[in-house]
Amino acid sequence: MITQPECGDALRWPAEWEPQLAVWLTWPHRNELWNGGLRQLEPHFARLTAAIAQHATVRINAEYPLQNHIRSLLGNDSGIEFYDHASDDVWCRDHGAIFVERSDGTLQVADWRFNAWGAKFSPWDQDDKIAGRMASALHLPVLSSQVVLEGGAIEGNGSGLILTTEAVLLNPNRNPGLSKTDVERELHRMLGAKRIFWLGAGIEGDDTDGHIDDMVRFVREDVVVAVTEKNPHSPNYHVLAENHERLQDLRTLSGSRVEVIPLPMPSPLIRSGWRLHQLPASYANFLICNHAVLVPTFGQPNQDDTALGILRESMPGMHILGIDARPFLLEGGAIHCLTQQQPYPTHPPMNAV
16 A cells, blocks of 8 residues: 655655665667667667666666567666656656655655656657656655656755756746745755755756756765866856856755865767757766766766766765766766666665565
């Protein structure tokens, strides 16, 4: 029997570095995306899946008719589970369930509305249903919202402090008429948020209008890495400089200052003739998965090594693994965008999946 959902102060959104039971993916299947290169993309997707499966169970949203083909790509699928969930696109971070801890230590799902980043890409009706389907498959209670929100738009430290951007959550293409106060109230109701810290805009080429997971990520409760751009001629220079200035005021709930570690941007990835002239490449779009961190790299040895080194210093004891993310960027995202973590419940129910 599924219990009633809790809300507000009864909830806590776990940090990404807390123990994870599983990582969810949504398998790509539309050849009209990826510039017609779906079959070329799938081996890269399979390698990402295999890398995650070394550290957590992988749960894949894919309609049943696709599953045998996916298994043929994955080979030994030990540690990989399939769920017969239809989808429109691959970005599980944004359309998937966000898992929240209840007052008794069990999990429930936060199910926000999804409209394909401001109705930019149709269809999205199947993606809007995936969070609820994930919750149903796991027999978890669901707290629903009429507010449009994607998982890549928020970043939390596990203690009630959440980062987001004005360019996304206050955008009229998502939530016309909502004020900051309205959004903050809903983040509290859905995730137990105690304080919201707002940044401004996002990086060049970002279809999402400015997701936080391309710019600022918590690596500890009181430490973030924040991407920076040194080239004053870059379209990212002023945006990231303003965000960095705002971050100087970031404090934990106890009032202590949050350390901000600069993380450089890669050199621009240009795609002439494509809808995204500059692809939204960022080293911040990593996934923390138990004792590993899967970091996007971009075929730039010097820049890639520098970013990986900064993350090793920022997260001591973690295995930092670089993964070439260039094939994914064609449609506007990277590793964090493709994934959604399911934390271990502190006190799993008897029928936990």
